[in-house]
Structure formats: C-alpha cells, structure tokens
Amino acid sequence: MGKTVFEKSSSGRRAFTLPPNDCPLEGLKQLITRKGPVGLPEIGEQDLVRHYIELAGKNYHIDKGMYPLGSCTMKYNPLINEELAGLGGFTGLHPDQDVGDVQGALELMHGLERALSEICGMGAFTLQPAAGAHGEFTGMLIARDYFLGRGEKRKVIVVPDSAHGTNPASVAICGFTPKTIQSNELGLIDPAILEKEVDGETAVLMLTLPNTLGLFEREIAEVVRIVHDAGALVYMDGANMNALLGIVRPGDIGIDIMHVNLHKTFSTPHGGGGPGSGPVGVNAELADFLPIPRVIKEDTGYILSCDSDKTVGRIHSYFGNFNVLVKAYAYIQTLGARGLKQVAMDSILNANYLMNRLEGTYSLKYPGPCMHEFVLSARNLKKNGVRTSDVAKRLLDYGLHAPTVYFPLIVEEALMIEPVETESRETLDAFAEVMERIAQEAKESPELLTEAPRHTPVRRLDEAAASRNPDLQWRPEEK
Amino acid sequence: MSPEECLYTKEHEWIYVENNVATIGISEYAAGELGDIVYLELPEADSSVSQMDPIGTIEAVKTVADLYSPVSGQVIEVNEDIVSNPEAVSKDPYENGWFIKIKLSDPGELDVLFSYEEYRDYLGEQEAEKHEEDDMMEEEDE
Amino acid sequence: MSYVQNTDGDREAMLKAIGVSRIEDLLKPVERSLRVEGDLDLGEPMSEPETAAALEAISKKNCPASSLASFLGGGVYDRYIPSVVRYVLSRSEFYTSYTPYQAEVSQGTLQAIYEYQSLICRLTGMEVTNASMYDGATALAEAVLMAHGIKRGGAVLIPRALSPRIKAVLRSYTKGRGIEITEVPFDERGEMNRAAIDDLLAEGTAAVVVAQPNYLGVIENAAEIAALAHDRKALVIAYVDPVSLALLSPPGDYEADIVVGEGQSLGNPMNFGGPLLGFMATRKAFMRQMPGRLISGSLDLDGKRGYVMTLQTREQHIRREKATSNICTNEGLCALSAAAYLSALGEEGFRDVAVQSLSKSHALYRLLKEVSGCELPFGENFFQEFVLRLGSPLGNFLKKAKAAGILAGIQLTDDFPELGPGAILVAVTEKRSRADLERYRDIVKGGA
The missing domain is CATH 3.90.1150.10 (Aspartate Aminotransferase, domain 1)
Known part of the structure; x- marks a missing residue:
C-alpha cells in the first residue's frame, strides 16, 4: 500500500506560496496562543500531484465503468455541467452579497425551483437541503409544524419495511416515532394492512416511489386516499424519481411532500460521498412552511424573502449546495421535457x-x-x-x-x-x-x-x- | 456451566441460576448468527433491570442486536474482561463469555423461560422454516 | 442533447429480448389515469453550445465577490486556492465515484478521507474526526444533539455572538427534541459574558458552546469558559474557524469535548455559500456517539495496509431509527479539498495564511482608528474580523464602496440591535493588499 501524505513529507518543502505580507505582525504576537506546530505535511507540488494521482488510480468511478447500484442512480455526469458550475460568476459569489449583485444566481435558483415543481407537480420547492436525508429531515419538520399549527398531536410516521434506513432515522431526529408496515407478497403496500395501521395518531406515510424493489405501487391511489382520509400526509422519498420523469408527477397523484436527489436523478456527481442536494417540494397548501429565505420574483428582479410566520426556519447556513444546483439546472435545460421523459x-x-x-x-x-x-x-x-x-x-x-x-x-x-x-x-x-x-x-x-x-x-x-x-x-x- | 444447565429466552440469551443469582450471556447460536462481535454495551453494576427490558447492545461489524434481561433484579457484577475483549463471546459463549450477573427479585419469572430442550426445539423450528423456503427456491430454479 | 446512448435499433432488439413490443408495455403497473398527458412545460432540449450560452448569460448577471476587493466574511471567506487543489477536484476518479461502500475499489477516496481526518485532528488537537457534515451550522446542531444524548438531556448555552444563521439552523434542529437553548450575551469587549455563563449554568446543563473566534471576530478566553463548564459537569462544544487554529490554541488544549466548524476556508470556493464543509471532532470516549462516517486504517488478507469505513453500526443504514444521525451523503469532495489544501500549504504556508489574515485585519483596524467618526467597539483582541460602527445609515457608504470595487462588510444591526445603528462586520483575508486597505480607509474617511 502506498504511503500517506504524512510519510511523504520532508521538512521545508511546499506546494504553494502566498505573495509577501505587506502588513506588519508587530504588536500582535500576544494573540498567538498555539504552542507548537500543527503538524501539517510538507511536500512539493509535483509529489503532491503524484500522491493524489496514485490515490485516484485506486478508485472505481463512473468514467471508468458502470455502477449498477440500486436506488443510487449512478448515471453519467455530463462534462459541460462541470464546466458551467466552475464559471467565476458562480463560484466567486459570497452568500452575503447584496441581492443586486446576485441576480443571476437567484434567477437560476428560481428557474430550478420552477422546473422541479413542474416535473414533480408540486406547488413549490426549496433548494436548501444538502442531501436526500437532509431533505427528509426538512419534510418531517414541515409535517410537524403543519400539525402543530392545526393543534393536532400526531406522532407516528408509517414507513414500509422496504424503506431506506435514512427514512426511520430522519423520522426519529424530528421527534416522531416510526412504525413499520409489512409489504405484501407482491412487495407492495397493502391497502388492507395500511387501513388498519393508519389512524388519528398518524402524521405521515413515508413511501418511496417506485419502491426499493423497483416496483410501482399499483394501489397508490387507494393508499393516498386512506392516508388523507385519516387526516395524515403522504411523503415521497424521491430517490427513485428517475423512473417517473415525464411519466408520473407525484403531486398529481396526491403526494403532499417529497424530496428529489439532484445527485441521482439530475446527473450531478456523487463526489465519493457528497456534496449532494436534496430539494424538497410541497403542495401549494404547505408552501408557507418551506425553509427561509425563499427566492421570490418581483417586477424589479429577484429577492430573498424571510417573510413567513409559518416557516420551519433555516436548515442550512445559506441557500443549500448552490454549485450542485447549477449542474442540475444545466442538465434540465439540456434535456428539456422530451429528454427527461426519454x-x-x-x-x-x-x-x-x-x-x-x-x-x-x-x-x-x-x-x-x-x-x-x-x-x-x-x-x-x-x-x-x-x-x-x-x-x-x-x-x-x-x-x-x-x-x-x-x-x-x-x-x-x-x-x-x-x-x-x-x-x-x-x-x-x-x-x-x-x-x-x-x-x-x-x-x-x-x-x-x-x-x-x-x-x-x-x-x-x-x-x-x-x-x-x-x-x-x-x-x-x-x- | 454447560449449555444443558441453562435456561433460554426467545431472543437467544442464556441464563444460569445458582443461589438466587443469575449469570447471563448469549447462546452459541446467537453468537454464530451475529458473526464477529466487536463491541458490547452492558448495564452498570448496581442498576436495576426488569424482565425482557433491553439492557444493552451487542455489536458485530454490520449488525447490532439488543440484549434483553431474562429476569428482573439488580445487576451485581459485569464481566469487564468480555467488554474489553468482545471477540471471546464467539469462541466461548458459555464459560468466559458471560455478560452480567443479576440478583433475582422474582424467581417465579424463571417459569416463562425455555429449558435447554425447549430452546433446542425452538431453534429447530426456526431452521426448518428457513429450509422450507430454500426448498421452494430450488423448485423455482428448475 | 441527450446522454442516452440507446438507438431505436437497440431498443427494438432489447424489447424483443424482453418479449414485449413497445416500452409502454413495461409501464403496465402504472395505471393510465396516473400518468402525465403530453409533455411537461419545460421547453425544448438544448444542444451543448446552447446550454452553455444560456448559463454563461446567467452567470454574467452576477457580480462575484471574487472579482472585487471583498471584506465579506461571517463564515465564508475569499481565499487563495492553490491550483493543485482545483486539479485534484477536477479528477473524475474522485468526483464521479460513489460512497466508498466497496472498500477494495475505493482506496483512493478512503485514504484521502483518512488523511483529512488526521489533518483535522491535528488542527483541533482532538482524537477523532468524522468524514464531514453538510456545513458548520448543521455540524454544530448535530454536536448539540450529540451532547444532549451523552448527557441524557439538559439545556445548552450558546454565545449570543454566534452567526444568526447558525442559531436559526440550531433552532430548527433542536425544537423537535425540546432542547432548551439559551443565549449568553457578550460583554463590552465583545467576549462571552463569563458572569452570565456562571449564572446560567445549572445542575444538568448539557453543554456550553464557545465560538472561537466568535461571530464578531473577537478571540474568546476559551480555556476559562471551558473550565467554567467542566466545573459544572457540562460538556464543552467549541465552534472554531479552522484557519485561526494555525495561531490559536487548539480546542484539545482546553479540553473541549466536541469541536465543530465551517471548513469552506480550506480550499473551497465561496460558491454562494454551498457546498460548504462541516467538520466535527471529538474525544475517543465519545466516538460511538458521533454522527457521520468514520474511516479507519486496517489490514487486508495479505497483511497489506488499507482503509475501511468503520463503526457503521452507529449509522442509519444499520441502526435505522436508533442511529446517531440520519446523515448519509455528506460533503466528501469538500473534505478532499480541505486535505489537499492543507497538504499543499504545509506547516509554513498555512501559518502564513493565518498570519496574513491577522496582520492585515489589524492593519485595517489601525487605519480606521485614525478616522474620526469611525467607531471600533471591541478593541484589538480579534482574528481577521472586527465590528465597525459608522453611526450614520450605511446605504450610502456601502454603495460608494461598491462603486470603488469594495464589498465593505456584512450589516449587523438587524441581528444585533445592541450594536447600534450602522454596524458592519469587516473581514480581511490574506488576499487583500495594503492598497485595498488604504482604499477602504479613504472611502470611510470620505463618507464619515
């Protein structure tokens, strides 16, 4: 096995030098309280490049071959999207800049929210969640605040036994209790079983569509009816949205809250474990619960609005993984409606x-x-x-x-x-x-x-x- | 103690009772199913436990199982050797692989536990169910 | 443009193999009434040049901070990024790979993250670092949940001088669990008020959060705050700026229990605030309570060294609702950036970044001190960032600065009314030159 970067270190080497300091450190030494060195490696640029190329050679990746990973949607990551996301007009933006200086970024975010809403048939989207599990968390917060607002104490989230592990974990960190229901012999949610499990305690049915067996819930219309009749909401984990593009819009079939994974369905790379992006869509009735700030289009341009008394608050320092959003937006633009259905x-x-x-x-x-x-x-x-x-x-x-x-x-x-x-x-x-x-x-x-x-x-x-x-x-x- | 002298739970804990003190561990079958055991979380000495309460966890590399107390009572001893050397559970689940000792508060609770023979039959039934499915598979294959 | 490679000929052959005549036949499980009629309202497909033109046009509607003299900070900083970092990130062996679940073919990612963990441990003086969190805010929120779990309940004290956005994220994460969060005000030096900590610390307080430096740039007496907390059996969570750690004592030295922070500064572009890099470190004693992935060294069957994900039973894919967190996808590529950045700069280079940020921010502070009407409320105990109060409404000043190519700072008054009107947070990184600082001073002078 190759050595670590620490073992390749030799005191005095470096791969980067700053321009000389034109301001004195005089009178500031008393602020320096670290006693010893950090212990960072010292290595020249050539050997550092070779170090990473050596590591690169030990990785499997999409550009090398197929990744048949179920529910991960490891599709090709188009090169043009990487180029465009690297434009200085995007990478160089500070999140605290005046909205007047970031109109392009807000236009892109607004456009992506609109496109996702159209693709999924939802009333509105937030782009803040940084990953799918973060989206689930956001969706659960929305459900919680929705029921709190109605004065209903619903604590139970029903999750099929085929669910991904993030589902029950997201439920638990929001203070809800997950309740597992068994799939039937076809691998699907059984309306008869569901009917018995869903009651006035149930806040949400959390399902994946198509489910993790790759099957479309044939009885989805009945499933949604049962849940809605009990006064509960239906959450859809959109990990498998790739199968539904242009074919089924979750909002049209009664899904109330959902997330999509831009790093699955919309071709942005996984990066060996992130950054991802897990936008959350809601029906129009729940739009006010979305995290702030929200991008609003006005006659004079785009603004960032924190104006909502129902919002679940912030779930990310700024606006989510903007750089990932650029790639997904480029992808949707390139494919258009027909390409997505294809x-x-x-x-x-x-x-x-x-x-x-x-x-x-x-x-x-x-x-x-x-x-x-x-x-x-x-x-x-x-x-x-x-x-x-x-x-x-x-x-x-x-x-x-x-x-x-x-x-x-x-x-x-x-x-x-x-x-x-x-x-x-x-x-x-x-x-x-x-x-x-x-x-x-x-x-x-x-x-x-x-x-x-x-x-x-x-x-x-x-x-x-x-x-x-x-x-x-x-x-x-x-x- | 030998496996034959122990009582068992459905969750695969064994229990050996002597002078109103129960020694508790997990059966050889359970240790085999879990694979390499890497970490044990056991209750603290002096804590009180109730029958069939989850009182700890047994971790393998990619699975984790809850440990249930077969009886109610007070924990009087914890096997620190097994905590620092959890792989020994797999090698020797009945002698050095014991977890805790509990002073019984209600010896009557022992009645609901399996005897060795009953536990052996219980395992047999579970295995048979699995095989039945496998046999069906075989047919499907052909 | 489409990235699908199947031709009509391929499709025909594949359908024949399946035994159906049309792709629609495979859609049988989806009842017709549930399907979309017609096309989505998304417009026509675009060729690569058309998409490029469309996005380039959008990007030109932005005026990026990186093209100006930016004094914006508050957690995200305009710093030099060595070209070797950009190069490593552009390698598709890293960016197009999946989470390293199959260790034998993911040694590149695994070793890079192991090196990242090692580097963050060194920087923070802690024993264990995870493979990253979404950002500094969620890292802090998870740290608070972790401390609350370890202490089995209890309130948490946080500094008032913490980023208002981080506080908001913390509220979102904790309200469902009913965790009480109390703000500790800052004193006249801008430091966390120690008497107030002493008052607020109660039996059963789960943790005290100390921000080092705090949001207003002020260097806290973290050791004293940590001692206060530990005396009352509360855990200490340090929220630190990673660059400051080149010069400030590492949290391990003052016995912090959990250390978190925002790692964007370590080789990641600002990117309008995302992706960021949340880092989290802790003591070995708490590693099983830690959220997120952990990479460990190990040996293979032939005794060769390699790396694996470890302690996975903490995670959602095994423990489901009992997991330490729901986190799955994190910010792996940003962690790789951080590792490459710290390795490229090395001991001297990294120290130089911190020294230049310190000395340049103080140089601006000293220049402004000479300008009448310009208030600097908190003295010289700061690292790279300080509060400037101009008294009069800021609009004109900010506009004038912008016209001169300067982004002067983040407005503070809405979030911290106690600072009075016209307060801004000014950050100075190694990228600013003395000439930039003098220009800044001149604009203040002209307007004040």
Missing part, C-alpha cells in the same frame, strides 16, 4: 432488459415488469457456500462495481440492480455476461468467489479489527 423510458427499458436476462441465473422474488431497478437474490448460491457479498467481491475482480447488496432488508441475500439510462446495450450485455459467469463459478469453483477479490488494489480488509480498535488518524509513533 431518461425515464430508457431507464425502465434497461432495467427490464437486464432483469429479463439475469432472472433464472439468480432468483427473483417479486416478478416484473420492474421500473428503473430490480432486486435479485443470490440465495440459490448458498448451497455452494457462497453469499451475496462474495458475488459482489467477485464482480470487483472483473473490473466492475457491485450492485447494492443486502438491501432492501425484505429480500434475503439481495442484489439490487439499477442500470440507469445512460448505459449502452453493450455495457449491459457485458455486465450480464459477468454475472452469469460468476453464478457458474459459484457452482464449479466457489473459492473464486469466497476468496475474491484478488485483482484489486487491496483484498478484503479486516473490518472487525477496525471496529474493535479503530485507527482513525495517522500517527508517526504507530509506524
């Missing part, structure tokens, strides 16, 4: 094509057609002593990335696959071929899987040792 159609086509090919080689608990993703199970390989994690690791040996594994929790040995619309048929075929070969290997020489990966920068790492005795920072004495 995204959904081809994501559904690609998923069904791949599912159809792999069904049988792996088992499929819930039959299709699927929407943008599907969930296979590797339980048929268990008799060979092979687990889903082994299939995942073997994929890495073939230079591919693994699907989302062991999720959703309701499918044993789950492999959740989302091929996304930007992958070509040849790429899908190549992936399927490898998946088939791995299933064959599992029967003939399972050790190829259980000992995988062997062709990656490192092999399986000792996670148990790390959990028992974490090594969370580099220290010279340990070397």
